[in-house]
Amino acid sequence: MPILLAFQSFLAAIGAAVLGLCATTGSLAIFTGASVMHVFRPPWYPAEIGRQLLRIGYFSLPVVGLTAFFTGAALALQIYTGGARFNAEAVVPSIVAIGMVRELGPVLGGLMVAGRVSASIAAELGTMRVTEQIDALTTLSTNPYKYLVAPRLMAATLAMPVLAFVGDIIGIMGGYVVGTARLGFNPGAYINNTWNFLTFEDISSGLVKAAVFGFIIALMGCYQGYHSGRGAQGVGRATTNAVVSASILILASNYILNEMFFAS
Amino acid sequence: MTGVTDIPRIEMRGVKKAFGSKRVLEGVDLTVAKGESLVIIGGSGTGKSVSIKTIIGLIEPDEGDILIDGKSILGARGSSRDALLSRFGMLFQGGALFDSMPVWRNISFRLLQGRNRLSADDARDLAIEKLRRCGLGPETADLFPAELSGGMQKRVGLARAIAAEPEIMFFDEPTAGLDPIMATVINQLIRQVVSEMGATAITITHDMRSVVEIADQVAMIHQGCVQWHGPVSDVENSGEPHMDQFIHGREDGPIEAVR
Numbered sequence: 001m002p003i004l005l006a007f008q009s010f011l012a013a014i015g016a017a018v019l020g021l022c023a024t025t026g027s028l029a030i031f032t033g034a035s036v037m038h039v040f041r042p043p044w045y046p047a048e049i050g051r052q053l054l055r056i057g058y059f060s061l062p063v064v065g066l067t068a069f070f071t072g073a074a075l076a077l078q079i080y081t082g083g084a085r086f087n088a089e090a091v092v093p094s095i096v097a098i099g100m101v102r103e104l105g106p107v108l109g110g111l112m113v114a115g116r117v118s119a120s121i122a123a124e125l126g127t128m129r130v131t132e133q134i135d136a137l138t139t140l141s142t143n144p145y146k147y148l149v150a151p152r153l154m155a156a157t158l159a160m161p162v163l164a165f166v167g168d169i170i171g172i173m174g175g176y177v178v179g180t181a182r183l184g185f186n187p188g189a190y191i192n193n194t195w196n197f198l199t200f201e202d203i204s205s206g207l208v209k210a211a212v213f214g215f216i217i218a219l220m221g222c223y224q225g226y227h228s229g230r231g232a233q234g235v236g237r238a239t240t241n242a243v244v245s246a247s248i249l250i251l252a253s254n255y256i257l258n259e260m261f262f263a264s
Numbered sequence: 265m266t267g268v269t270d271i272p273r274i275e276m277r278g279v280k281k282a283f284g285s286k287r288v289l290e291g292v293d294l295t296v297a298k299g300e301s302l303v304i305i306g307g308s309g310t311g312k313s314v315s316i317k318t319i320i321g322l323i324e325p326d327e328g329d330i331l332i333d334g335k336s337i338l339g340a341r342g343s344s345r346d347a348l349l350s351r352f353g354m355l356f357q358g359g360a361l362f363d364s365m366p367v368w369r370n371i372s373f374r375l376l377q378g379r380n381r382l383s384a385d386d387a388r389d390l391a392i393e394k395l396r397r398c399g400l401g402p403e404t405a406d407l408f409p410a411e412l413s414g415g416m417q418k419r420v421g422l423a424r425a426i427a428a429e430p431e432i433m434f435f436d437e438p439t440a441g442l443d444p445i446m447a448t449v450i451n452q453l454i455r456q457v458v459s460e461m462g463a464t465a466i467t468i469t470h471d472m473r474s475v476v477e478i479a480d481q482v483a484m485i486h487q488g489c490v491q492w493h494g495p496v497s498d499v500e501n502s503g504e505p506h507m508d509q510f511i512h513g514r515e516d517g518p519i520e521a522v523r
Contacts, residue, residue, distance in 0.1 A: 043378075128362075135322050136360035140374040140424075141349040 031223050038145040039153055048151040056117050056152070056218070057159030061166065063116055064109045068167035071104050072096055072174025080183050092183065093193035096175035098202055105168040106160075106206045107254050110213035113160065114246040118221040121152055122242035125225025126235035134226070149226070152218040160214025161207040168206065205261045212257060213250045220246035271334040273298040273432065273464040274319060279328035280488075281314055288314045290488035291328065296481070301458050301465045303479035303496075305472075305510060307519060311488045312468045313357075316434045319466070320352055321345065332432070350374075353430035353463075357437040359417035361409035361424070368392065368405040371424045394423040398453055415446040422450065426457050433458065435467040439474050451477035472511055475499065484510060486519060 079095045125148060128134050137144045172194055179185040221242045228238035272295040281289040288311040296302045304312050317323040319330055321337070329336050332348065340348055361370050369376070371394050372387035382390065392402045398419040409417060418438060425433055435454055439447035451474050458465045458478075467478050475482055479496040484507050492504040499511060509517030 131358055132356045132360040133362055135317075136354070136356055136362070138322060139320055139349060139352055139354045140377075141346055142373070142377060 027227070028223055031226070032219060034145055035149045035153055035219065035222065038143065038150040041146075043146065045147055045151055048147065049154055052151045052155035053159055055120075056113070056155050056214075057162060060113050060116055060159070060163055063112050064163045064167045065170045067108050067112045068100065068105060068171035069174040071108055072100055072171035072176075073178040074174075075099055075104065075171075076175035076178040076183065080179075089183075090193075092179055092185065093175065093190045094197040096179075097172055097194040097198050100171035100175070101168045101198060101202050101206045103206075103254075105171055106164040106210040106213060107250065109164050109167040110160065110210065110217065110250045110254075111247055113156075113163065113214070114217045114220075114250060115243055117156065118217045118224075118242040118246040119239045121218060121221025122225040122228070122238045123235060125222060126228030126238040129226065129228045130230060130235060144226070149222045152222055153215060156214040156218035157211050158214070160210040160217070164206055164210030165203075168203070201261075205257075208261075209254060209257050212253055216249045216253060217246050220249065272296055272331075273300070273333060274466070275331040275334075276315065276319065277329045277331070279315070279318055279325045279330065281311070281318060281323060281325050288488055289318070289325070292485065292488065292490055294483055294490055294493065296464055296466060298464055299462050300480045301455070301467065301478055302481045302483060303467045303469060303475050304483050304485055305469060305475060306485040306491075307510070308470075310485050312485050313436055315485065316354075316436065316466055316468060320354065320434065321349070350428070351431045352434065353425035353428065353432070354434040355418070355421045355425045355436065355438055357440055359409070359421040361412075361417060361420055363409045366406050366408055367395070367412070367420050370409065370420060371395065371427050373424065374428050390427065391423070394427050395420070397426075397457070398423045399449060415442050415450075418442065418446075418450055419453070422453055422457070426461065429461055429463075431463055433463050433465045435465065435469075435478075437468055437470070439469065439471050444473075447471065447473065448477070454478050475511075486510075 075096050076092050079092045079099075080089050083089045083091055083095075125134070128148070134144050134148070137147060176187070176190055176194075179190050180187045224238040224242035224245070225235075228234050274294075274296040276292050276294040279289050279292040280287070288309075292311070292315055294302075294315070304315065306312050314323055318325045321340070325338070330338055332351075337348055361367075362373065365373075368388045368391035371391035372382065375382045375390065376384070376387050381387075388405065392405050395402065395404055400416060400419055400423070404412070404416065404420070409420070412420060422435075422438070425435075438450050438454060442450060454465070454467065455478050457463070465478075467474065469475060469478075475496065481493065482496050482499050483493040484491045484504070486506050492502050492507045494502060499507070502508065505518050508514075509519050
């Protein structure tokens with residue numbers, strides 16, 4: 001009998017986990033649908049959108065720029081030493097460029113912004129939930145989805161491609177600095193190789209990916225913050241969940257987007 | 265009481281609400297006449313806040329109906345809900361001031377939205393006037409909520425609640441955490457704005473001094489039901505054991521001290 005009871009408990013735990021997952025997925029889907037609907041329906045709050053563009057976009061530039069620079073620099077070193085095994089050192093500019101533009105610029109930029117912005121949004125909305133500020137918004141005839149969620153979604157979706165583009169340029173510069181100062185590449189040849197190798201599709205696919213990542217970052221921050229539990233612990237958990245879920249979704253959606261863009 | 269009509273301004277009919285297995289409201293029936301100030305008392309966790317949040321629409325009841333001026337408001341969406349909310353004003357227990365904006369923007373927040381929004385200058389002037397009415401000087405207008413004391417935050421919250429001169433006002437524990445002098449100031453302010461504006465008000469409190477200073481009518485909620493409802497003058501002689509125990513703060517009685 002104890003074995004049977006233990007087996008029942010085991011099955012119950014699995015069932016509870018599956019039900020919890022289904023409930024969260026449903027809740028997230030409803031939240032996403034409502035949020036997107038409010039992005040397209042007036043009233044809009046331009047001042048709030050501008051404020052979020054500044055917070056999410058402008059103030060993330062140093063983090064994204066530094067990440068991109070060192071990633072480009074490290075990539076150049078790695079490609080050079082790896083390429084040397086089959087006498088292909090000359091591919092450094094091309095591989096750095098395509099690696100940054102297609103993959104590392106948007107993904108690493110996205111992950112860095114997820115850590116910075118998703119956490120900040122979740123903490124802000126979570127605190128607003130705990131201190132009844134979100135309820136207060138409702139009583140003041142203001143829809144929290146329109147005032148809090150939609151501006152953040154719009155700002156992150158618009159700002160992330162710009163951040164990724166700037167990150168691409170700085171990342172390629174990082175490769176250029178290492179390539180010319182450390183690996184002996186000719187500066188003009190390095191730039192020519194980079195410029196001639198990249199196609200419009202390489203750049204645009206990276207920017208589309210960045211826009212999707214921006215949407216995910218803001219969505220997870222808003223969702224976790226909006227549904228934050230009570231007290232400091234609840235807000236802390238919302239912040240952690242926002243960063244973890246945004247990061248996982250960025251990596252998962254990155255694979256799906258790569259399949260869509262490049263599989264053929 | 266002023267302007268009392270046959271149709272109550274606010275009516276709750278058999279309102280029930282549970283959160284998971286915890287049943288908070290078990291059939292609340294309550295009426296508030298136009299221009300009347302009702303104070304709801306009761307122990308912690310008995311469903312007082314949930315009751316007013318169901319009226320405002322922040323919480324959807326599981327059963328029952330809520331009527332404003334005889335019309336059900338459950339299921340109100342879009343413009344009809346906006347119109348309804350524009351008639352409400354609420355002072356939250358913790359103030360719930362938006363800490364990202366200065367005091368004057370908090371107060372005139374509602375008036376800065378929508379088609380008929382005020383200009384920033386007019387909104388600021390109005391906020392300063394409401395601050396003055398709540399006993400705060402114009403220098404408070406440019407401070408942020410984090411720079412205010414608890415009593416000042418309550419008064420700013422009150423100024424925000426009355427800024428658009430709503431017909432129906434809700435005050436959730438307006439004197440909680442305040443010293444006795446500040447509590448009296450807040451009680452008098454509430455009584456004053458309710459009387460002057462002719463608004464209908466529901467106040468939640470544990471503070472018996474607030475009951476005396478604010479209420480026309482008093483309702484006691486216990487275990488999710490209204491145990492007693494009557495005029496404030498009858499509170500001392502209600503003859504209802506829950507009520508007697510609560511207002512005298514006795515440990516012995518039908519209300520369990522350890523809940």
